[in-house]
Amino acid sequence: MKVLHFGAGNIGRGFIGKTMLQSGFDLTFTDINQNLIDALNYYKKYKVKLVGYNYEKIIDINNFQAVNLNNPEILNIISNVSLITTAIGAISLNKIALILAKGIILKIKLKSKTPLNIIACENKIQASSYLRDIIFKIIPIKYHEYLNENIGFVNCSIDTIIPSISSSFEKNTLSLIAENFKEWIVDKKQFKGTIPKIIDMTISNNLKSFIDRKILTLNTGHAITAYLGWIKNYINIYESIKDQDIKNIVKNAMQESGLTLIKKYNFNQQNHFSYIDKILTRFQNPFLLDKIERIARNPLQKLAKNERLIKPLLLAKKYNLSYFNLIKGIAAALYYRNKNDLESMKIDNLIKTLGIKKTLSQISHLQLDSQEINLIISEYTSINEIFSKKLYN
Numbered sequence: 001m002k003v004l005h006f007g008a009g010n011i012g013r014g015f016i017g018k019t020m021l022q023s024g025f026d027l028t029f030t031d032i033n034q035n036l037i038d039a040l041n042y043y044k045k046y047k048v049k050l051v052g053y054n055y056e057k058i059i060d061i062n063n064f065q066a067v068n069l070n071n072p073e074i075l076n077i078i079s080n081v082s083l084i085t086t087a088i089g090a091i092s093l094n095k096i097a098l099i100l101a102k103g104i105i106l107k108i109k110l111k112s113k114t115p116l117n118i119i120a121c122e123n124k125i126q127a128s129s130y131l132r133d134i135i136f137k138i139i140p141i142k143y144h145e146y147l148n149e150n151i152g153f154v155n156c157s158i159d160t161i162i163p164s165i166s167s168s169f170e171k172n173t174l175s176l177i178a179e180n181f182k183e184w185i186v187d188k189k190q191f192k193g194t195i196p197k198i199i200d201m202t203i204s205n206n207l208k209s210f211i212d213r214k215i216l217t218l219n220t221g222h223a224i225t226a227y228l229g230w231i232k233n234y235i236n237i238y239e240s241i242k243d244q245d246i247k248n249i250v251k252n253a254m255q256e257s258g259l260t261l262i263k264k265y266n267f268n269q270q271n272h273f274s275y276i277d278k279i280l281t282r283f284q285n286p287f288l289l290d291k292i293e294r295i296a297r298n299p300l301q302k303l304a305k306n307e308r309l310i311k312p313l314l315l316a317k318k319y320n321l322s323y324f325n326l327i328k329g330i331a332a333a334l335y336y337r338n339k340n341d342l343e344s345m346k347i348d349n350l351i352k353t354l355g356i357k358k359t360l361s362q363i364s365h366l367q368l369d370s371q372e373i374n375l376i377i378s379e380y381t382s383i384n385e386i387f388s389k390k391l392y393n
């Protein structure tokens with residue numbers, strides 16, 4: 001089976017590319033970073049080192065192609081593959097929609113009847129449906145029947161931690177370190193044609209709860225670990241989570257979010273709290289060297305209403321549950337300032353122009369004089385007394 005993967009970054013090379021090749025597929029990577037495409041074509045191989053507690057395994061990855069997204073050949077490839085996956089960052093999905101639409105129109109003109117499934121493997125709730133809506137707006141209505149019959153937009157939940165590696169464990173800069181844990185769950189109902197047999201991919205009839213479970217637990221806790229750790233000048237996630245004050249806030253915030261999920265989906269509380277403890281152990285993995293900067297990236301996105309920090313807060317409010325530790329995490333996110341992160345600098349500018357309250361209301365769509373916004377602001381102003389503030393690196 002032919003597969004095209006958008007985004008040859010950490011998860012693209014370290015998990016999806018690896019998985020597709022191990023499943024015996026013909027894989028092409030595409031990316032906007034020409035240096036990366038050149039490196040993939042030069043080395044023609046890389047290694048993924050899987051690390052866990054008392055576990056290490058090196059996997060050789062080879063037999064793939066790599067093409068720049070701007071290479072005109074990409075349209076032929078899109079029209080010809082049966083599976084497309086993406087891992088480019090949720091905010092970039094709208095940037096690939098046009099090229100995907102053009103490739104699909106070419107496929108229609110070539111009278112292809114081979115189903116194409118598209119799986120957006122981003123940390124965004126129902127990312128493939130989001131991409132589908134944009135593509136449907138671009139492609140003329142006369143082709144929509146074809147799209148409904150032949151193009152599957154398959155939502156997924158994807159969980160495996162793959163850090164950005166600054167010093168590789170070997171000369172080939174494409175090689176990566178990844179954690180041994182992996183969980184990739186896709187929605188059974190959204191596939192067109194036969195569901196491909198992909199190793200490490202689990203098919204579910206109940207995906208919505210799995211997506212919320214992952215993003216509103218792991219990513220909620222990860223983000224809070226990063227923002228609190230940044231304030232305390234830690235570099236890596238494992239250092240931050242080793243700090244008992246931070247760990248307490250993170251664990252309590254994950255449990256606050258967890259109690260909303262238990263209420264919403266009727267999860268078993270003991271199982272869900274064990275799931276939280278397992279995630280905390282994963283954050284503590286010292287072999288990953290996962291930088292706080294990677295986890296804290298794009299705070300504007302992370303502070304959005306439907307995202308990992310605000311969504312559990314609103315759910316807790318709805319169900320009349322406690323949310324004080326989530327408030328601490330949100331306040332910490334507002335402190336994130338990193339010159340390498342444009343979104344954090346945008347938040348800084350907004351705070352300077354609008355003040356903290358209006359900024360937060362604008363970013364998160366919380367009501368200006370709501371109880372939760374007042375609690376966040378109060379935490380924001382007092383956070384400096386608890387931790388040593390660090391505004392610029």
Ligand SMILES: NC(=O)c1ccc[n+]([C@@H]2O[C@H](COP(=O)([O-])OP(=O)(O)OC[C@H]3O[C@@H](n4cnc5c(N)ncnc54)[C@H](O)[C@@H]3O)[C@@H](O)[C@H]2O)c1
Nearest residue numbers: 007009010011031032033087088089090092122123161162
């Ligand atoms: N790394 C992880 O641990 C992990 C785990 C689960 C999910 N994710 C999700 O996967 C996505 C990618 O994360 P990552 O850590 O691999 O990031 P990354 O920055 O390492 O990789 C992203 C890649 O996408 C490329 N890209 C960006 N815009 C593009 C475009 N318009 N067209 C083609 N390529 C483009 C970039 O050049 C880069 O190579 C994110 O949505 C992230 O939330 C990451």
Ligand SMILES: O=P(O)(O)OC[C@@H](O)[C@@H](O)[C@H](O)[C@H](O)CO
Nearest residue numbers: 123158159160161219222294295
């Ligand atoms: O990729 P982001 O920016 O949405 O979130 C950063 C990390 O929390 C994330 O990449 C995790 O490592 C991943 O979601 C683990 O499954």
